[in-house]
Amino acid sequence: MNFFARFITPTGKAADTAAFPPHSAALPFSADLATTSSSPPARPVWLWSLVVSLWLASVGNLALWKALSQADGLSSAQQWVLGLSLGLAIACACWALLNLLSWGRAAKPVMIALCWIAAFAACFMLNYGIAIDASMLVNVLQTDVKEAADLLHWSLVVTVGAIAIPPTWWIWRQTLPHRKGWRPVLQQLGMVLLAVLAMAVVVVAGFRPISSAMRNHTNLRYMMNPLSTVYAAGNLVAQQIHHRDTTLYPIGEDAKLGASYAGQTSFPIYALVVGETGRAGNFATNGYERPTTPLLSARQDLAIATNAWSCGTSTAVSVPCMFSHLGRSSQDSNKSYENLLDVLQRAGLAVLWVENQSGCKGVCARVHNANTETDLPAAARKALCQDGECVDMALLEGLDERINALPAEQRAKGVVVVLHQMGSHGPAYFKRSLGQDKRFSPECNNVNLQSCDRASLINAYDNSVVATDRMLGSLIDWLASKGQRQPTAMMYVADHGESLGENNIYLHGLPYSVAPDVQKHVPWITWLSPAMQQRMGISTSCLQQAVGTARISHDNLFHSMLGLTDVQTALHQPDLDIFASCKGRSAPPATLAHLASASAPATVAAQPPTTVAAARKRG
Numbered sequence: 001m002n003f004f005a006r007f008i009t010p011t012g013k014a015a016d017t018a019a020f021p022p023h024s025a026a027l028p029f030s031a032d033l034a035t036t037s038s039s040p041p042a043r044p045v046w047l048w049s050l051v052v053s054l055w056l057a058s059v060g061n062l063a064l065w066k067a068l069s070q071a072d073g074l075s076s077a078q079q080w081v082l083g084l085s086l087g088l089a090i091a092c093a094c095w096a097l098l099n100l101l102s103w104g105r106a107a108k109p110v111m112i113a114l115c116w117i118a119a120f121a122a123c124f125m126l127n128y129g130i131a132i133d134a135s136m137l138v139n140v141l142q143t144d145v146k147e148a149a150d151l152l153h154w155s156l157v158v159t160v161g162a163i164a165i166p167p168t169w170w171i172w173r174q175t176l177p178h179r180k181g182w183r184p185v186l187q188q189l190g191m192v193l194l195a196v197l198a199m200a201v202v203v204v205a206g207f208r209p210i211s212s213a214m215r216n217h218t219n220l221r222y223m224m225n226p227l228s229t230v231y232a233a234g235n236l237v238a239q240q241i242h243h244r245d246t247t248l249y250p251i252g253e254d255a256k257l258g259a260s261y262a263g264q265t266s267f268p269i270y271a272l273v274v275g276e277t278g279r280a281g282n283f284a285t286n287g288y289e290r291p292t293t294p295l296l297s298a299r300q301d302l303a304i305a306t307n308a309w310s311c312g313t314s315t316a317v318s319v320p321c322m323f324s325h326l327g328r329s330s331q332d333s334n335k336s337y338e339n340l341l342d343v344l345q346r347a348g349l350a351v352l353w354v355e356n357q358s359g360c361k362g363v364c365a366r367v368h369n370a371n372t373e374t375d376l377p378a379a380a381r382k383a384l385c386q387d388g389e390c391v392d393m394a395l396l397e398g399l400d401e402r403i404n405a406l407p408a409e410q411r412a413k414g415v416v417v418v419l420h421q422m423g424s425h426g427p428a429y430f431k432r433s434l435g436q437d438k439r440f441s442p443e444c445n446n447v448n449l450q451s452c453d454r455a456s457l458i459n460a461y462d463n464s465v466v467a468t469d470r471m472l473g474s475l476i477d478w479l480a481s482k483g484q485r486q487p488t489a490m491m492y493v494a495d496h497g498e499s500l501g502e503n504n505i506y507l508h509g510l511p512y513s514v515a516p517d518v519q520k521h522v523p524w525i526t527w528l529s530p531a532m533q534q535r536m537g538i539s540t541s542c543l544q545q546a547v548g549t550a551r552i553s554h555d556n557l558f559h560s561m562l563g564l565t566d567v568q569t570a571l572h573q574p575d576l577d578i579f580a581s582c583k584g585r586s587a588p589p590a591t592l593a594h595l596a597s598a599s600a601p602a603t604v605a606a607q608p609p610t611t612v613a614a615a616r617k618r619g
Contacts, residue, residue, distance in 0.1 A: 042177040044184070045107050046191040049098035052111050055167050056226060057091035060118040062163075063125035064223040070504065071217050082213050085206030090224055092199035097230065099192045104176075111171050118226035119164035123156050127450055128427070129505035131222030134235040136509050138316045150428040153448045218514045248336050251325055251571060252343035258566035260535050261413060266486035268414045268532065269403070270565055271475060274319065275468065276357060276423030277508060278494025280308065280521040282458075282465050290440070292465040295473030296525065303543040305524035305578075310496045311554040313519045314509040318495035318554065319361045319420075325571050327555030340558050341367045341418070347567045350410035352402060353418045356395050360420060370402055384434075391434055392471040395419045396478060416565065421471070424464035426498060426507050429457075432464035439466050449506045457500055476527050487532035489564060493557060494522040524552065526578075536566065542582035552578060 068074075068083055101110045124130055177184070203210060214221050222228050280286050284293040286306050296302060311328035312318035323339035324330035330337075345351045345367055353364035356372040372394040376385065384394040396419075403415055424432055427447040440459035444452035452460075472492055479488035497519045499505040508519045524547070528540055556576050562569065563577035574580040 042175040044177060044187065045102050046099055046188055048107065048111065048171065048174055049102055049191075050095055052115065052167055052171065053091045053094035053098060056094045056115070056118050057087050059163055060115075060122055061087070061090060061223075061225050063122050064220065064225065066126065067129075067217075067220060067223055067504075068213075071213070071220070074213075078209060081206070082209045085202060085210055086213075086220075086224070088202045089199050089206070089210070090227060092195050092202060093227055096192050096195035096199065097227075099188050099195060103188075107176065108171055108174070112168050114226055114230075115167045115171075116160075116164045117229055119160040121225050121229050122163055123159040124151075125223055125225070126159065127156070127448060128507045129499070129503070130507060131219055131510050131514070132225075132228040132232050133222055133511045134232045134239060135312070135314055135317050135511070137229075137232050137236050139314050139509055150426075150431075150447050153446070155448050155451070219510070222511060222514070246336070248338060250342070251338045252346060252567075252569045255343045255347040255567055255569040255571075257347050257349070257413060258568045260566045266483075266531075267412055268487040268489070268535065268565075269479060269482065270414070270416045270561075271479060271488070271490045272416065272418045272561065273472065273475070273490065273492040274322070274418060274420045275492055275494030275523065276315065276421045277425050277496065277498045278423060278465075278468070278523045279461070279497045279500075279518055280306070280494075280523045281518060282462055283523045285525060286523060290462055292439075292462050293469040294466075295469050299476075299527075301527060301540050303526040303528075303540060303547055305526075305547040305550070305552055307549055307551045308493070308522050308524035309551070309553040310494070310520050310522045313496050313512055313515045315357070315495050316361055319363055322493065322495065322554045322557050323363045325558050327558065327576075328553070338366075339363055340561055341416070343562070343569060343571065344416050344565060344567060345410075347565075347569075348410060349414045349416050349565065349567070350403075350406040351416045351418070352406060353420065354395050354399075354402065355420050356390055356392055356422050357420045357425070364418070368406060372397070386431075389422070389431060391432065391467060392419075392421045392423065393467075393474065395421070395471065396474055399478065414565065416561075419475070421468065423468060423494065424461055424498065426461075429460035429464050433467040437466040437470055438463045449501065454501050461498070461500055472525070479527075480529060482529075485531060486529075487535045488529045489532045490525075490527040491561070491564070492523065492525040493554070494524075497521055536564070536579070537584045538579055538582045543579065546581050547578050550578075 064086070065083060068079055068086075071079070074082065098111060098114065121132055125132070130136065282288055282290075282292060284291055284297050285302070285304050291297070310318050311321040312331075317331065320339070321328055321330055323341060324337065325340070325343075326333055326337070341351050341353070341363060351367040352370065353360055353367055354370045354372070355364075360369075372385070372390040373388060376390070376394055376397055380394065380397045381390070384390050384397070399417065403411065403417070406415065422432060427449050430443050430445040440462050442456045442459065443463060444456040444460040446452055449457055472490070476490055479490055482488050496508050497517075498508050499510075499516060499518055502516060502518060505516065508515075510516070510519060512520070526543060526547070528536075528538060528543070533539055556578055558571075559573050559576035560578045562572045563574070563579040563583075
């Protein structure tokens, strides 16, 4: 109301000012100005949440609509029907969620936060074809600054802004209603019930196309934004509550060194290289037609496992699983156990973990540690590191000095060195190799992988494999240089694979049940010095035949390392030890079926056998 209108009667004459009360706190002057402000009138929160839900279900799910349009076996009409059904179901679910979470002054922050969460999730799903589940959130929480920086690029800012800024601006301009009492509470709860009922009606009406799509295209269920993120967060919290038992349970308390240590004149060195993001199909040692492993391929003394499989699709899952006595089933355990390194150390060996990645995920917490980023001499750091990130050759710098610094009593018995690679970690594959290893060009040097043609993307990845080849070749040379009398061994196993644009999927971390083989099929390479072969009674030729095509998995690593290091414990299962069948033999047993059946979990064993030809095709 205009201020002067208070003094004008309906007839247009000035009113008697005595008829109006004086200006007071009960009638503040600001009340007049409020009526002329540009703020929209107060609307009920359930109406805000409905508008935001429609935005999230449509624009916030661009990745889902893209994936749906590319889904095999669906006609255009089926895609439209399924898209409409899913869109309405997602909108109803978001409406129910927002009504449930948006109360009072928390309404604006909650809605804005959900819009930004949805925007970031949509951006990464659009750019990399990833899906959101609990393990992916763990990856996000454990990502360090270097890894996060590799993921940032201008298109991410544009995409996130385009999805999140419009609803944020609209929500911010809304005026909060100031209704009190139970009526607005009951009204909002009623809207939650209405949204749930509406969602049920939509799902029932479209049950056939929705159920068929979820069954035949399981990746779609992880792309319903932001519901998949909210569900994954809830699942992660539930897992933490379920795993409240923070006790670290010891294992292998009976561990002791075997007979091979009696009377030794030189201590053995066992090097275990934990590879990062290694695609088996891109290693020339596995039959890939490009010369990505020139040093390793030239050797005749390597045992190459061409049919090896990871127990996860991300570092956060695979690394703890690799070192667990439970293997892949450790992911279902509600207890925390010690791991392989604890058992080896308890038996009396000196154990050293050298880190060139984002951390050991708790595996190395109780053994000696070193880090390339902080422990390198200045000259080596200048040559091998850029912008605080080192190539994997830095792992070999000063290894003798690191070993000599270990406790003398343990070192005299034997040394286990674990080298955790940066490997082929994406999306900045071009950073993983130096000039001498860039054999393939042109190379994609953009972290926005979709902006690169696939040939240049594969070139960048393959160059990172060349760098791994150089590192492994140099490591073997260093081990061999210890002399004919000192037994040494090297085992390289990648933690997981990688997608390089197949079916518009990039990077890794998809749920194991829907992840493509390229994210699970990993390289596994073993080298034994002549002295180690003699010490353990294992011939390389036998091992080559034993693991050449036998299906093995990360479940074999724990038991194989116990077998290789000759650590005696009741935990050791010979059926899962890749060396067991060759001890004391010049040739493997007639059948190696026990390795395939014992090592591969049911979900892995169900995969079709992988041949060299298939590996070449994937490359």
